[in-house]
Amino acid sequence: MSVPGGEWSDSLSLYQKESNARVLPLSQNISGTKLEAQRQILSSGRVPDSDRIGEVDIPIDLIPEESLSSLYPFDEIETAVQKRWKQENAFALRDQPSKKTFYCLEMFPYPSGRIHMGHVRNYSIGDALARYKRMRGFNVLHPMGWDSFGLPAENAAIQRGIHPAVWTEQNIAHMKEQLSRLGLSYDWSREVTTCLPEYYRWNQWFFLKFYEKGLAYKKEGLLNWCDSCLTVLANEQVEEGLCWRCKSPVTLRPMEQWYLRITDYAQELLDAIPDLQGWPEKVRVMQENWIGKSEGAEIRFSVEGSSLELSVFTTRPDTLFGVTFVTIAPEHPLLEELLPLSRQREETESFIRKVLHKRATERNTEPGEKEGIDTGLRVIHPLTGDHLPLWIGNFVVASYGTGVVMGVPAHDERDHEFARKYGLPIKEVIAPSVAHEPHAPEMAYTGPGRLIHSGAFNGLSNELAKGKIISELETRGKGVRKVTYRLRDWGISRQRYWGTPIPIIYCETCGTVPVPESELPVILPRDVAFTGKGGSPLRDSESFFRTTCPNCQAPARRETDTMDTFFDSSWYFLRFTDPSNTAEPFSKIAARQWIPVDQYIGGVEHAILHLLYSRFFTRALKDLGFVDSPEPFRALLTQGMVLKDGSKMSKSKGNVVDPDQLIERYGADTVRLFTLFSAPPDKDLAWDDKAVEGAYRFLGRLYQRVLELSRFPSPPPSSGGTGKTPVSSAQKPLLAKIHETIRDVTFDLESNNQMNTAIARLMELLNALGNGNPEKAEELPLLREGYTTLLLLLSPFAPHLSQHLYGLLGQEGLLLDQPWPEAREEAMIRDEIPYVIQINGKLRATLMLPPDIDRSELLKKALEDERIQRNLVDMKLQKEIYVPGKLLNLVVVPR
Structure with missing residues (x-):
């Protein structure tokens, strides 16, 4: 059966044909027949898989809830099966040296208090894969933990008067219960919680190692600042340019912050992208674009009347003779030295304040209209000696390139727009290669051509001129060949409380002093007040802030910045390999055994920063000798979003579906099956209440069938449903269907985790088995084999019901421990x-x-x-x- 996009309609149409539902006369009173019709179907052991019973259309919302709940006792079954899993410690890693390893990991959640349908989908995908691999004979590592530091807990402390630690602990307890209720096969003995000292001490340990190697350093950067609250704000706390708490205007203020030199690994990270064959192409492209390699020249423009020079990076040195102005970022550090030289200082400073306020308002967005101001200063062209105006522009950012750009309005659209607005000269220096090539004079020409108005370089093709102009700049000491990256160093400082304390001490005598490893962890204190004002609460904790210098024993102070929570998640997958180790973050042996992660699963919203930081972290640790693998994740699956009414589920849109309520009404297996069947894992899933009903009815139908089959005498247990049951010629098509299903479901899971098509095949098999008659002794053995096989194949997707029905058929043991069925070629040979x-x-x-x-x-x-x-x-x-x-x-x- 083909199921385009995993839609329910195609599959359910197969069930409608075989439901054997009795047709109700239309003359009957419909409202009086609904429940009776449902009871007739249930008593017959045939469960309809659509809302149509014969010729009578029964809306879902009119079917009594007690009728739905009677399809099968999911609550009783799931409670009993989960109790058994717990008693037998079913999900603990059984590390048998003779078996191959498989590390399956879903991105761990922030403990917000409740799981949502996005969580359910992510974790159901991972759990199905982990269960499948275990049945295939792998040692499967399938852990879970909590990304538990972060701003929401601190905001809760300010708004609700509850300590972040208490709020976080309560949320973890509730969410863990929710995940357990879904029957997810996590080895909870390996649980990791990043806000606990036994975890974050290793954050601090890694920071010290990076500091020793020069990978961690401190420099000035721009932060959101509220003058009223006297505190730094995260981007999320800036709402339309105002402080989220006091509604005062927010500005950008330069402050010292800690950074990690991820740019040292830019080329390595870029070069390795083609090797990430198990990653989606779109994610690899996103990573490549974020790193953003550019080759060109760094050119120095001297400032008139000063010893200062401004460095410009450009990929178009061929247009150097077309420069008519230079633009500098409004937050560029050199402006402190330049502005005193300006005759328009007051107007310039006013413009800078306006732009920086807008930057805080429109954080991470491109400025709309290009705006600028002439500083009154002039810079000197490095080859012509022309004196050019120095402007400040809102479209230039200090953190990108050098924070200074050369304006070439004849050959750059942005510069052209800016020059026309402010009446700046436009000088054409590249003529199209073909004389009749169309070129609108009111637009910038950005195509290839030959140089004009470029002195000794006239007549050269622009590509050849690039290298020759760079050589001339190098000869004159005015420029060099340069490769730059869009990627910036990773700022890890956060002016917040709820995070890992940065293990640095400041001493008036000794300067910046790292905390000795023997004194780790630097514990986050509890004696803090949460007001949202006055900067980091850690400054107000005397027990934390005041300390002694480890070198000279003089009074000193601790660093009050805490680490970006991306630091926590950049190596947690390594801690899962050895979570009880108190002597080191993980052993090299454990890392060698399990890293890289075989299958990583999470949302595409983490395709850049989290994955890039994890890649950098792993490479840095390899260079430090802690791991062998340069990459953290062998294969990546970015699951699609769960949509309702055409948009992502969110409280603000009022379209959230509560997983707890779904489980209460339909059971965990239905919720899991629906999320896995309704769309391919990497595509968005459109919510459909009727599709949830369809998943539930399929499981109810299976329950009724196996319950009926279990009433017949049981032959000796077969070998996991794949034994060579004797069959007649009439039974050969069903035998072939059983083994074709094994083959096809295995292919779907092995090839590209296509769980939706795998489940569709299982629905087809249930239909085929429905044509058998267990009352006929000659058909009973093959039917038992077929249903046993179906339960084995279904168990990764609907583990509770599969385990229960497996026992009803007289099979012993946990399904997790059974071998995955093997398709036999000879069984798939059909006479017709x-x-x-x-x-x-x-x-x-x-x-x-x-x-x-x-x-x-x-x-x-x-x-x-x-x-x-x-x-x-x-x-x-x-x-x-x-x-x-x-x-x-x-x-x-x-x-």
């Missing part, structure tokens, strides 16, 4: 296969015929069929289109 017979491309009949039938015999059989004969009356056969083993299409025209 279905041939589709079409007339002018439309299906008219399906004939069961030998697989090796030749074309002429197939045509003869088709023409003998009454359905085909009816459709050929007064028609003339023009030609036949024959596809061996599949179809025959008769092309006909009127006589």
Whole structure:
């Protein structure tokens, strides 16, 4: 069966044909027949898989809830199975040296208090894969933990008067209960919580190692600042340019922050992207673009009347003779030295304040209208000696390139727009290669060509001129060849409380002093007040802030910045490999055994920063000798979002579906099955209440079937549902279907985690098994084999019901410990296969015929069929289109 996009409609139509639901006369009172019809179906053991019972359309919301709950006792089953899993410690890693390893990891959650459907989908995908791999004979590491530092806990402390630690602990307890209720196969003995000292001490340890190697350093950077609260604000706390708490205007203020030199690894990170074959192409492209390698020249423009020079990076040195102005970022540190030289200082400073306020307002967005101001200063062209105006522009950012750009309005659209607005000169220096090539004079020309108005370089192609102009700059000491990256160093300082304290001490005598490793962890104190004002609460904790210098024992103070929470999540996958280790963050042996993670699963919103930081962290640790692998994740699956009413679920839109309520009504297996079946894992899932009902009815139907089958005498247990059960010729099609399903489901999971199509195949198998009759002794063994196989294949997706029904069929042990069924080639040999017979491309009949039938015999059989004969009356056969083993299409025209 083909299920485009994993839609329910195609699959359910198969069940409608086989539901054997009795047709109710339309003359009957519909409202009086709904419940009775449902009871008749339930008592027959046949469960409908759509909302249509015969000819009577019964809306879902009109079917009594007690009728739905009677399909199968999911609550009783799931409670009992989960109790058994817990008693038998079913999900603990069973590290058997003879087996291959498989590390399956979903991105761990922030403990916000409740899981949402996005969590459910992510974790259901991972759990299905982990269960499948375990049944395939792997040692499976499948852990879970909590990314538990962060701003929301601190905001809760300010707003609700509850300590972040208490708020976080309560949320973790509740969410852990929710995850357990879903039946997820996590090894909770490996649970990691990043806000606990036993974890964050290793954050501090890594920081010290990076500091020793020069990878951690401190420099000035721009931060959001509220003058009223006298505190730094995170981007999330700036709402339309105002402080989230007091509604005062927010400005950008330069302050010292700690950074990690991720740019030292820019080229390595870029070079390794093609090797990430298990990653989605879109994520690799996003990473490549974020790193953003550019090759060009760094050119120095001297400032008139000063010893200062401004460095400009450009990828277009061929346009150097077309520069008519230079623009500097409003936050550039050199402006402190330049502005005193300006005759327009007051106007310039006013413009800078306005732009920086807008930057805080429109954080992370491109400025709309290009705006600038002439500083009154001039810079000197490095080759022509021309004196050019120095402008400040809102479109230049200090953290990108050098924070200074050369304006070439004839050959850059942005510069052209800026020059026309402010009446600046436009000098053309590249003429199109072909004289008649169309070029609008009111627009910048950015194509190839030959240089004009460029002195000794006139007539050269612009590509050849690039290298020659750079060489001339180098000869004159005015520039160098340069490779730059869009990637900036990672700022890890946060002026907040709820994070890892940075292990640095400041001493008036000794300066910046790292905390000795023997004194780790630097514990986050509890004696703090949360007011949202006055900077980091850690400054007000005397027990924390005041300390002694480890070197000279003089009074000193601690660093009050805490670490970005991305630091926590950049190596947690390593801690999972050895979570109880108190002597080191993880052992090299454990890392060598499990890293890189075989399958990582999470949202595409983390495709850049989290994944890039994790890649950097792993490479840095490799260079420090802690790990062997340079990459953290071998394969990555970015699951699609869960949408409702055409948009992502969110409280603000009022379209959130509560997983707890769904589980209460339908059970955990239904919720899991729906999220896995309704769309391919990497595509968005459109919420559909009827599709949830469909998943529930499928499981109810399976329950009724196996319950009925279990009443018949049980033969000796087979070998996991794959034994060579003797069959008659009439049973061969069903035997073939069983083994084809094993083959196809295995392919779906192995090839690209296509769980939606795998589940569709299991639905087909249930249909095929429904044609059997357990009351016939000769059919019973194959039916038992078929249903046992179905339960084994279904168990990764609906583990509770599968385990329960597996026991009803007389099988012992946990499904997790059973071997995955193996498809037998000889069992898939059919005496007859279905041939589709079409007339002018439309299906008219399906004939069961030998697989090796030749074309002429197939045509003869088709023409003998009454359905085909009816459709050929007064028609003339023009030609036949024959596809061996599949179809025959008769092309006909009127006589």
